[in-house]
Amino acid sequence: MTSPAASPDEAHTRSVVLDGVSHDFHVKGKDVRALDTIDLTIQPGEFVCLAGPSGCGKTTLLRLVAGFMNPTGGRITVGGEEVRRPGEERGVVFQQPTLFPWLSVRRNIELGPRLRGVASADRSQLADTYMQMVGLKDFAEHKPYELSGGMQQRCQIARVLANDPDIVLMDEPFGALDAITRERLQNELLDIWRATGKTILFITHSVDEAVFLGSRVMVMSPRPGQIVLDESAVLAEGEEQLAPEQIRSLPAYTELRDRVRRAIHETPQGATSS
Structure with a gap:
């Protein structure tokens, strides 16, 4: 289960702390250290x-x-x-856009809030806000395959931001x-x-x-x-x-x-x- 959403004040006081973090991968029968302390x-x-x-x-x-x-x-x-x-x-923007090709730009951006139970009108307002922010307002009903690579990345960024991480x-x-x-x-x-x-x-x-x-x-x-x-x-x-x-x-x-x-x-x- 995910923890309850933080209040705005709590959200702006969350630090990320790595304390002595190391990581090994097991490759061909041996451990290979990727990160060290x-x-x-x-x-x-x-x-x-x-x-x-x-x-x-x-x-x-x-x-x-x-x-x-x-x-x-x-x-x-x-x-x-x-x-x-x-x-x-925590929201993640990957190297390649991870968009659902059968959904429009708007529906991709609304997906996270929809899964969280955000009301339809509020989802639409969120999508409008972030499409405007990333310059995709005129492409709301386009599918990802109709967009350039840069526009797809803008859509991915907007989708992450719409979840308000x-x-x-x-x-x-x-x-x-x-x-x-x-x-x-x-x-x-x-x-x-x-x-x-x-x-x-x-x-x-x-x-x-x-x-x-x-x-x-x-x-x-x-x-x-x-x-x-x-x-x-x-x-x-x-x-x-x-x-x-x-x-x-x-x-x-x-x-x-x-x-x-x-x-x-x-x-x-x-x-x-x-």
Whole structure:
């Protein structure tokens, strides 16, 4: 059973805490360590971008926080409650849109609230709100296969937001998109974060994306994954009202981007986090 929905005040005080979290996979008769003793606290309202080389355990960490699997060592809590399974306070945006092809954009977005017993009129209002937010108002009755890849991802984001989770977990959601669409969705996601105050954990391979989006940027080492860099980003220092092109031209943006790149490329496998 899922826990009762939190009040708005409770929702904005839920921290995500990883306490000594490790995870092993059993592969061909032996244990392979994917994550090694990670201690991490994500405060409510933070936009945390996690970057690192392929195979470092970024997606594994996100799946553990989502409750899709349990760590083999340590403990994960959300708002003080141990995570043992998925919960309605956590919404997941996957790498590829997971939309029902026989449902319209509107019906996809309304699905979660409908399953929770939200009244029809309220569901419709929710769908209108989030379709407007992600720029799909004119495509409400389209099926997913009638949309571009970027529009499908917008629909997936709107569907997650319509469930009103406290924490949004995003696993490289823009990785398969062309550069122009990706940049547009980055800008839109920042606007959504500012408007909703959601806590976001965002996994990415792109250094520029991590530094542009995050209020906090982390880098994981090669397997076994550990946090080797953890810094506040440009947006966390009061620059959030600048236009995207202004943010990317800031010296602080360039300096942090270079530090993140060095952390990714210079950290040897099995390094110990500082």
